[in-house]
Amino acid sequence: MASQYAGSRSKLRSDKYVRKLINKLRKGSTILDVGCGSGDPIGVQLAGAGHVVLGIDISEEMVRLAQKNCPAGQYMVGDVRSLAKEEYQVDAVVCFYTMFHIPRDEHERVIKVLASFLPRGGYLLLSMGDREWEGEHMLYGARMWSSQWGVTKNRKIVEQAGMTVELDEIDTSGGERHQVILARKK
Secondary structure (H helix, E strand, C coil): CHHHHHHHHHHCCCHHHHHHHHHHCCCCCEEEEECCCCCCCHHHHHHHCCCEEEEEECCHHHHHHHHHHCCCCEEEECCHHHCCCCCCCCCEEEECCCHHHCCHHHHHHHHHHHHHCCCCCCEEEEEEECCCEEEEEEECCEEEEEEECCHHHHHHHHHHCCEEEEEEEEECHHHCCEEEEEEEEC
């Protein structure tokens, strides 16, 4: 499934949101890409803008693809749910198309952990589910489980993690719907 997903990932147009983040960062910033997938397009875009990219993904195959697609990045296998507070110190965290694969009752804790990686003024860019739903679905021939809150609760969770939301919109690229939030640590 990894290569199929990576091959169609460009349909989801995260690049405009990553550009918004890049415009807020000083050159050479360190960014953690949580659920980095194949490293393309996000890692490639960030590294191409002169930033240091660290990436983690639960899939060994995705990490292998990320290392190939974005050799300037540092990628490792890891589970976002196992991350500990202050485990990383970075200028920004990107977490696209990942949160809804984590049980929604853990979203608040996970986002607080991600926020703990940031200094005051650091940025969190993430996508979340646009409606409340939990269940299984097929994705590229593999059975996937998704768990998500709706837009109001998502924003509240981000704000309760000590973040000020600067952008909150629904992205419909690739025929999907995702809430995209860009927030700055207070």
